Amino acid sequence: MPKRPCLHVCLSLYSVYVTTLTGEVLELGALTSVRAKDIAGFERYFSQLRTYYFDYKYDIDTTQIFNIVLYVDLCFLLPSACTPCWA
8 A cells, every 4th residue: 555645744734724614604694794784693603713713823824803703793892891802
């Protein structure tokens, strides 16, 4: 059986790709919730996005939507006087 020396590299790249794609889908879901004025939906999406934004911040690049979603979350937190869990 031939050895596959780059298999672990390919799996690692695939894992990063899937992680990035999942984060982008969640970002689009969060923005769609904002557009539909569904605050609870936005909070669900953002709670899942925290993993991608803060746990994987060294593994994946930030997207263009990152600042927008973070800004919207801060706008939701200000009126309720909540402390952000990422602070």
